[in-house]
Amino acid sequence: MFAAVMILLVVSGSFVFHFMSPWRATPVASNWGSIDETMALTFIITGAGFLAVGLFLVYCLWRFRHKPGSKADYEPENARLELILTFITTLAVVILLAPGLLVWGQFVTPPENATQIEAVGVQWSWSFRLPGADYQLGTSDVRMIDATNSLGVNPSDPRSADDLIVTDGELHLPVNKAVKVLLRSVDVLHDFYIPQVRAKMDLVPGIVSYLWFTPTNIGEYEILCAAYCGNGHPQMRGKLIVDSDEDYEKWLHAQQTFEQTRKAQQKTIKVGVN
Amino acid sequence: MSDITIKPDEQVPPAEVPEMELFHSHSWWTTYVFSQDAKVIAIQYAATAISIGVLALILSWIIRIQLAFPGAVSFIDSQVYYQSVTMHGMIMVVYMLTAILLGGFGNYLIPLMVGARDMVFPFVNMLSYWIYLLATLVLATSYLVPGGPTGAGWTLYPPQSILTGTPGYDYGIIMMLVSLILFIVGFTMGGLNYVVTVLQARARGMTLMRMPLTVWGIFTAAVLALLAFPGLFVACVMLLLDRLAGTSFFMPAIVEFGEHKNYNGGSPILFQHLFWFFGHPEVYIVALPAFGVVSDIISVHARKNIFGYRMMVWAIVAIGVLSLVVWGHHMYVSGMDPTFGFFFAITTLAIAVPTALKVYNWVLTLWRADIHFTTPMLFALGFLVTFLNGGITGLYLGNVIVDVPLSATLFVVAHFHMVMGIAPVLVIFGAIYHWYPKITGRMMNETLGKIHFWITFVGAYAIFFPMHYLGLLGIPRRFYEMGQTAFVPDSAHTLNIFITVMALVVGFVQFIFFYNLFHSLKNGKPSGGNPWRAASLEWQTPETPPGHGNWGETLPVVYRWPYAYSVPGANQDYLPQNMPPIKGEHII
Amino acid sequence: MSFMGVFFLFIYSVMGLYLWQQGILRSDWLKEGDVAYASSGSDFPSLSPQKVGLLVFLSTAGCVFSLLIAAYFMRQGSPDWQLPEMPSILWLNYFLLVVSSCSIQAAYYSALKNHDIQLKNWLLVTGASSLLFLMGQLVAANELQNLGVYTYGNPAASFFYLFTTLHALHLVGGLVALFRTIRKSYRQALGNLIAPSVELCAIYWHFLLFIWTLLFMLLLGKGDALGVICRRVLA
Known part of the structure; x- marks a missing residue:
């Protein structure tokens, strides 16, 4: 009872x-x-x-x-x-x-017209790369990473020079435009995870994985890592800011290209050496 | 009708089972320590598994305290947290559940239930235990090496598991891999025994379709283990080589904190395939014995035959076969070829059908039964509820697209704790209460047993049921602190504290069980040979506890299935498997 | 992957056949009485528990190797993959392994016929050729090391060392059993009393020869042919 x-x-x-x-x-x-x-x-x-x-x-x-005197049925199968x-x-x-x-x-089938951008995970932060004026991303390889090229972008690829490099972990996207996020890791497994977007995918060193979505609401969202990546796993945060088209253009223009960041960093290194 | 005639083509001379040569011990050491008697080995296995399980229980408190009160206890930092999570998971899944269900219950029950004198290879069986003990000690020793045990998560995913950003990357991971390799070697020896004993040493008349479901479950699980553990073995060996010999099986080119590593071209996803090729069947290696045990407990304590025995057997076999082709559902968002998602979602949801049928048949067994709410029965009922709940959330995670937002959140943690943590542990408790009289000749205290059950069951449900909702909210697993996160409301933190309090309560209640376990050894009510009036063979031994060789002078002969309860026309409410049929007495 | 497929198809078929033959689909399971089944208490009258145990163990070992082969195929795709030139001594080793496999079979036949002297000789030939095989494998590994093919670096080379080591370890385990059988053959005069042990060794040696044939094919770069065969079997 x-x-x-x-x-x-x-x-x-x-x-x-x-x-x-x-x-x-x-x-x-x-x-x-x-x-x-x-x-x-x-x-x-x-x-x-x-x-x-x-x-x-x-x-x-x-x-x-069980009650006194009760007896079970016998029913092997039915x-x-x-x-x-x-x-x-x-x-x-x-x-x-x-x-x-x-x-x-x-x-698993991103629309043809989706903008390709790249999210790169490293212990324990997010960086992003967006195509420049040619609407194309240059090739990349972790073996090319050095002090002036933290994402391993291929400097000899002509498509790379105008790629926009975002290293402050803040990704802006225009509202209502489909985006295909190429995912790349330079060290261990990470996972690109924004709870409000629902989509989620691992970043695997050695290969490029992807996911796609269309942001529908203007606002600020947290990017988390959802694949355990070592001691700093919970601190691996980024920010997705979904902008209106104008705000997005404004932000886009403020970003530095691969060429610019490389030159700037080379200069600082020289200064350091001197 | 009563006495069956055997058709000529079935008529095989009923020769006696050849008597096996038993190892006879000559000293205290070979009787109790280096014993080759499966019953002693079973108790050694169970005692070791429970001891290391207590360590895992304490580790779970560390995890829960950190989650509810981050920073409150000074020695718990991120390293300790991840080490605790890893060791808790690995110990519970491999060193505790697998070892106690197969090494403990398998060793004790298989020979008794199939009417054998012992396992067919007693020496190998003994070796199996000692290698298992060695593996456990190696694992425990990793607390003493510099850097402590590995904190790579129980899945040990490379590259992270052998790189410096993970605790225990230096020695802990090596100890873990060596320990697992040892475990697999030892376990293979045990597994061979369980399988061959069932195939080769059954008593006369014990056809496959007259075996108790416990034996079916353990047998199928052992077969699965023999086929699935190689996956873990290969993964561990290759990862060990990546760590020690500098190979690049799983390690691609990596830049770790700005430093280029000497690895190139390896595939982390290959490791995941190998790991989950083992990892998913492992769930069923734990679940199938539990399924079997629960069927037997329910049938005995409801005084009714298990409903749909044939379907239960087929379901066990179907689950065994299917479980080897569903591993990819752990990898939906792993970056593997996404088209595999279609295949693995279909196989995964297909496995839900035989599993659901088992649940129906357990519940239908209770229909028109005569239910005695004994402690073992309560634990079996607790299993039904937690397994039903955990099985259903499995449908969320198996359905590939629904898994996308839920994967790697606390929903997954809640799901697998419910389905392969709480559910099998409840069965293990139930089984101990159920077979304790056979093992010791004394009953455990029922009142303490019921207190233990209700707090454990309701408490554990209250821990893991709400946890699903934290996962729905989007809180990722393996975060040692949530930090400032806008989408997580303060109420989630309150819930976390509630869960932790429940976890501490449930943890402490287990000491009631331990008290009962040890206290009843001397002070329990003498049970006699068959206190539950059960029909299966293990209760019909001439001595209780069964002596060396189990069956006295002659081996038993089996005349019927093990679930002959409340048979109409019979003169007693259960018919033991080895009781010869009397003409015209009972009709089946 | 296709290799795994063939392996599991085989295992599943054997298990399915067994269960079917044991009547798990039959409807007379509720009958009472002393139903004798296949034979006197064991499902395989012709098989001793030891033999069944060995066969079950071989399916586990087979699973290990088929997973290794699957891993080999998966890893093969990467651009840094470069199959090293295999030292020619491997062919001699292969020959030695074939010899040991044949001689253990000959030993088994001699045991059945109670030809004790021949039995001992064949067992010794098996032991000697197996030991030579192991030494030859060491020489091959050494040669590769001298050529600058190390365990690290080129993954194909890593697989060479992994394959040979795991195979050799299995053979060493077999040699322990063989050694015990040889000792028994010197203590016990009657050959057919130890025939069962010799037979177990023979099965194990044939299995290891079969496995090494597959691994050797892969290392020689004939993996694609193997893949094609497996896919055809599956289709």
Whole structure:
């Protein structure tokens, strides 16, 4: 009796907690509202399953608790019932999975017109590289990293010179423009994670991974690292600032190109040596 | 109807199982220390696993205290935090759960449940334990080396695990890898034993379809382990070479804090494939024995046969087969070819079907049963609720796109603690309460057992259920402090404190269990041979605790399945597996 | 990957066949009575527990090597990959391993026929050729070192050292068992009493020869051919 009541409390308490909980996903600020919808669908189906099985369990515990003289049934199997349950479960799984796979299909195919930018992770900070006037990013390799080239941009690639280098961890993006973020790490695994954007992807040294999204709300968002990367993991922060087109242009013009930063840094090094 | 006739083609001369040569000990040392008796080895395995598990429990307090009160305890800095997280995870998954379920329960129960005198290779079995102990000691020793144990996270992902930004990169990681390699070598020896004993040493009449589900679970888990641990073995060997010999299996060109490293071209994702090729089956290596044990506990204490035994067996086999092809769901956002996501999402959700069927069948076993709320039964029910909850959140994480926002958040932490932390641990407790009378001849105290259960179950649920919501909110795992983060409200911090308080309470309650465990050894009520009136073979031994060789003069002969409870027409409410059928008495 | 596929297809088929033959699909599982199954208490009347144990162990070892081979294929794609010229002594070593595999088989036949002298001789030939093989592998590694092919640097070379070492360790384990069998053959006059031990050694030696054939093919740069074969099997 006590057990049935307690388990009823646990099962129903879970639902009460779910609906009362102030801890919910942050408001979505990108085109990935469809991820939230898939999750909502998952909640409906799995929540129904949890409730059904949980309440049935509670009923059995209450109804069939041992009383003097009671005797259990003998029922080794029931092929029909098991078949029906298999069918229902399979159906529920298909309903869960199919929309998920469709959204995943979108997730892995960035639109043609998406602007390519680059996010580079290093223990423990974020840097960014944006294409310059030629709308193209130059090639890169960590082996080219030196004191004047912290991101390993290829200096001999003609497309590199006008690339904009952002090293203060603050990335600006124009609102409502699709962006494909190329992800690159110079040391260990990192993960480009903005809770409000929903999208997330690892940065793997040695390869270039990517994700894409369209920021939909003007505002300031935190960029976190979601792949454990050593002692400073929680301190690896960046900022995404989604601007109106004008603000974005203003910011863009204030940024230095690869060529400029390289020259400036070479100068400081010389001064240091002198 | 009552007495079955055997068709001619099934008629094989019922020869006796060849008697195996038992090792007979001659001294105290070979009886209790270097024993080749599976029952002694089982207790050694379990005692070692529980001891190292207590260390893991204490480490979890360090983790929780840091999360709720960052900076409050001076010795907990980021290094200690990450070392604690790593050691807690690795100990619990490998050195505690795997070792106690297979090495402990496997060793104790397989020979008894299939009607064998011992494991088929007793010497190898003994070696298995001592190598396991050595592995555990190597792991514990990493606390004494300069730099302390590794803080690479239990997944040990390179490049980070062997670079200077991670605690214990100098010696700790080496100790960890060596310890794991030892563990795998020792475990392979044990695994061979479990598998071959089930294949080769079953008593007469013990067909596969008459084996208790506990044996099915442990057997399938052992097969899985033999096929999956090689993944970890290869990963560990290659990572060790990367660390010590300067190879570049997993290490690409890297600039670490401005310094170019001598690595080139390696693939960190290759490590992840190898690791999770082991890592996912590992979940089932822990879960399948728990599934089996729970089935048996429920059936005995509800006085009813397990519902859909055949489906349960098929589900175990199906889960075993599928679990080797779902590892990629740990890597949806790892940067691997994203088209793999389609394949792994489908296989992962496919595995949900047999798993769900098992849950249904457990619950349906309770339908029209005669439920006795004994302590083992309560733990089994606790497992049902936590496993149901954890299984369902698994559907979120398996569905590739839903995993994207949730991966690497506290949602994942809550999910796997619920499904392969709390659920199997509840089963382990239940199993100890259930088989303690067989092992010691005495009952554990029921009142203390029930107090232990309710605080553990409700407390653990209160720890991990709300934690999902911190994950939904977006709080990443493996942050030793949240710091100033705009999207995290203060209420999340309050919840963190609540979780920590619950964790401390649940942790301390375990000492009630330890008290009960040791106190009952001398003061428990004498249990007799079969206090739960159970039908499976291990309860039918001539002596309790079973003597060396288990079965006295002759091996048992098995006449029926292990779930003959409340059989209509029978003159007692359970029919032991080895009781010869009486003509016209009971009809099946 | 395709190699792993073939390996697991094989393992799954064996397990599936076994379970099916044991009747896990049959409907008479609830029958009461003294149902004898396949044979006297063991599922494989012709197989001793030791033999089953060895076969189960071989599937684990096979899994280790097939994962290594999969890792080799995955790592092969990187631009720094350069297969070093293999020292020609490896061919001699390969020949020695074939000799040891044949001689242990001959030893098994002699044991069955109770030809004790031949049995001892063949066992010694196996032991000697295996030891020579191990020494030859050391010489090969040494030669590569002298040519400046080290464990670090070129990943193909790293795989050479990894493959040879792991294979050699397995062989050393086998040699321990072989040594015990040889000792037994000197103590016990009757050959067919130790035939089971010799047979276990023979199975193990054939397995190691098979594995080394695969690894050697990979190291000689014939990996693609292997991949093609595996893919065809899967298709």
